[in-house]
Amino acid sequence: MAILKKHHLLVGSLLATVISPPTFSQKKLSIEEALQTAVSNYGSIKAKARYADASKASVEQARRDQLPNFNLSGQLDYGTVNGQNGPLYGFGGLGAASSGLPLPHTNWNAAFGAMYLTNVNWDFFAFGRAKEKINVASSTALRDDRDLQQEVFQHQIKVAAAYLNLLTAQRLTESYRKNLTRAETIRNVVATRAKNELIAGVDSSQANAEVSNVKIALIKAVDFQQEQANLLARLMGVTPQAFVSDTVFVTKLPASLPEEGTASLSQHPTLAFYKSRIALSEGQIKYFRTLYMPTFTVVGILQTRGSGFSSNYAQDQTAFTHNFFEGIKPSRSNYLLGVGMTWNLTQRSRISQQIKSQLHISQGLQEEYDLINQQLEAQSLLSDTKLKNALAVYHEVPVQVKAAEEAYRQKTVLYHNGLTNLVDVTQALYALIRAETDRDIAYTNVWQALLLKAAAEGDLNLFMKNL
Numbered sequence: 001m002a003i004l005k006k007h008h009l010l011v012g013s014l015l016a017t018v019i020s021p022p023t024f025s026q027k028k029l030s031i032e033e034a035l036q037t038a039v040s041n042y043g044s045i046k047a048k049a050r051y052a053d054a055s056k057a058s059v060e061q062a063r064r065d066q067l068p069n070f071n072l073s074g075q076l077d078y079g080t081v082n083g084q085n086g087p088l089y090g091f092g093g094l095g096a097a098s099s100g101l102p103l104p105h106t107n108w109n110a111a112f113g114a115m116y117l118t119n120v121n122w123d124f125f126a127f128g129r130a131k132e133k134i135n136v137a138s139s140t141a142l143r144d145d146r147d148l149q150q151e152v153f154q155h156q157i158k159v160a161a162a163y164l165n166l167l168t169a170q171r172l173t174e175s176y177r178k179n180l181t182r183a184e185t186i187r188n189v190v191a192t193r194a195k196n197e198l199i200a201g202v203d204s205s206q207a208n209a210e211v212s213n214v215k216i217a218l219i220k221a222v223d224f225q226q227e228q229a230n231l232l233a234r235l236m237g238v239t240p241q242a243f244v245s246d247t248v249f250v251t252k253l254p255a256s257l258p259e260e261g262t263a264s265l266s267q268h269p270t271l272a273f274y275k276s277r278i279a280l281s282e283g284q285i286k287y288f289r290t291l292y293m294p295t296f297t298v299v300g301i302l303q304t305r306g307s308g309f310s311s312n313y314a315q316d317q318t319a320f321t322h323n324f325f326e327g328i329k330p331s332r333s334n335y336l337l338g339v340g341m342t343w344n345l346t347q348r349s350r351i352s353q354q355i356k357s358q359l360h361i362s363q364g365l366q367e368e369y370d371l372i373n374q375q376l377e378a379q380s381l382l383s384d385t386k387l388k389n390a391l392a393v394y395h396e397v398p399v400q401v402k403a404a405e406e407a408y409r410q411k412t413v414l415y416h417n418g419l420t421n422l423v424d425v426t427q428a429l430y431a432l433i434r435a436e437t438d439r440d441i442a443y444t445n446v447w448q449a450l451l452l453k454a455a456a457e458g459d460l461n462l463f464m465k466n467l
Contacts, residue, residue, distance in 0.1 A: 028244040031163050031467065034236055038159045039152055041237025048148040055141035062137035066130035068122030076328055077113045101314050111308025111320045112327025118302040127293035136287050139280040146276040150269035155235070157455045160463065162232040164444050164451065167245040169225035171440035176218040179433050182408075183207075183214040186425060189416065203422045210426055250443040253394070254450050254466035258457075260384045265376050268458030274369040281362040288355045294343030301336040380456035387449035390442070397435070397442045404428075404435035 039045060080100075123130075187207040194204040233240040265271055308327030310319035321327065411428040414420040447463075454462040 028246075029163075030246050031160060032464075034159055034163050034232065035156050037238065038155060038236045042155055042235065043237065045148070045151055045155060048144070048151050052141070052144040052148045055137070055144040059134065059137040059141050062130075062134045065133065066123075068120055068124075071117070071119040073115075073117040073119070075115050077115075078110060078327075079113075080108060080110050100309070103317070107317060109309075109317060109320055111322060112306075112324050113308060114306040114328035114330070116304040116330065119300070121297055121299040123295050123297050125296040127290050129287070129290040129293070129295070132283070132287040132290050136280070136283045139276070139283040143273070143276040143280050146269070146273040150273040153269040153458065153460065156460055157451065159232070159235045160451050160460075161448065162228065162235055163245065164249060164448050166225070166228040166232050166243065167247075167249055168441060168444045169221070169228045170245055171250060171444075172437060173218070173221040173225050175433070175436045175440055176214070176221045178436075179429070180211070180214045180218055182429060182432075183211045186412070186422075186429070187211050190422065206422055206426075210429075248467060249447045250440070253391075253446055254463075256466060257387065257450065258453055258462055260388070265373065265380070265456075265458065268376060270372060270458065271369065271376065274365065274372055278362060278365045278369060281358060281365055285355055285358045285362070288351055288358065291351045292348050294341050297340050297342065299336070299338045299340065302333070303335070304330045304333040306330050307332075376456055376458075380453070383449060383453035383456045386452055387446070390445040390449040393438070394442045394446055397439045401432075401435045401439050404432040408432045 187204075187210070190203050190207040229243055230240045232243065306328045308321045308323065310316075310321075313319045408425075408428040408431070411420060411425045415422065415425045450466065451463050454460050
């Protein structure tokens with residue numbers, strides 16, 4: 001019995017919390033603040049902003065790749081200079097480059113030596129290869145920027161929709177709270193009349209059942225409201241909390257509504273993103289075609305060497321020194337200037353298949369673009385219908401609410417005077433609840449339809465300028 005009593009106390013406490021409006025401090029949130037916070041905090045938007053920045057840096061890298069190579073090199077060595085007549089090829093760079101006399105026998109005379117090298121080489125002409133590489137990098141940056149813009153746009157639409165859903169849930173919850181007050185008022189009247197034996201006791205049981213039913217409906221409404229608040233908080237990238245929504249959406253209609261059939265999808269962020277993917281693929285094809293052609297290179301080398309072996313070492317194998325500074329002192333220099341061409345003739349057979357593959361990718365991207373364009377056109381037509389129907393419902397709702405309120409008042413007065421039964425009063429109450437619910441939904445449905453129109457046309461300003 002003690003456990004059962006505790007259970008009833010817990011349920012009663014929960015009902016008291018749900019039925020009474022929250023008294024803790026709630027944050028008032030406008031839709032503009034919600035959109036701004038979401039764009040600043042949401043993870044996928046921040047990630048795509050990083051990708052866009054990375055692509056912009058790659059454009060600068062592609063520009064700098066066409067600069068000539070300028071290398072400086074210096075080395076200090078100690079070793080012998082025995083030479084031998086005969087061929088030598090150093091596989092993998094493992095051969096030593098010692099140079100000296102091919103003497104009849106090996107000696108272990110060793111001295112210090114040094115080499116200082118400056119090298120410049122520049123692929124100065126490759127039939128536009130560097131330019132097309134820069135264009136590909138620029139197209140990649142544009143694609144990632146378009147991807148960021150369409151991600152921001154789509155997320156703003158999601159946040160605005162979640163905001164309107166939360167507002168609708170809050171209005172429904174408030175309506176159910178008012179309905180509970182009505183149900184409890186009826187129950188009190190019924191209980192008084194039953195206590196005075198003016199009506200049958202069964203009416204009191206029926207009134208209690210109706211109050212319980214309304215409480216359950218209110219709990220479900222509060223649960224739905226909490227779900228919508230949680231969803232909005234997640235889309236905003238903030239900790240779930242209670243929000244107070246802006247009531248502008250239930251106090252007025254949008255000031256300016258778009259005309260039916262005037263959609264222009266040319267600037268839609270999603271279509272712009274898909275178009276940038278096609279442009280990138282076409283740019284890659286142009287770049288691949290430049291790989292068919294040869295590369296012309298200019299090269300310049302200045303080399304200085306130092307050696308501890310004297311110039312007459314060929315005649316006198318004792319003419320060398322172990323002095324480090326004498327060995328590394330520059331003593332001989334050479335320069336080289338040249339122009340060369342490199343053309344891999346088998347490259348064409350490989351690149352042709354790469355180009356063929358990229359052409360198929362471009363065609364696939366075009367098919368995706370056409371599909372998205374078709375879907376957005378259909379969505380635009382649907383949004384026109386939705387907006388028209390939402391306005392029609394909005395204008396009919398006041399008639400429904402007024403009639404339901406009058407019927408409820410009439411049935412209540414008749415019941416108080418014993419001229420009708422509780423069933424008629426309950427039916428009138430149900431009709432009033434339905435009318436008020438339709439009213440709460442009808443206001444925001446107009447804004448939801450306008451938001452759908454803005455999403456279809458890719459212009460959130462169609463929605464925001466009416467606030």
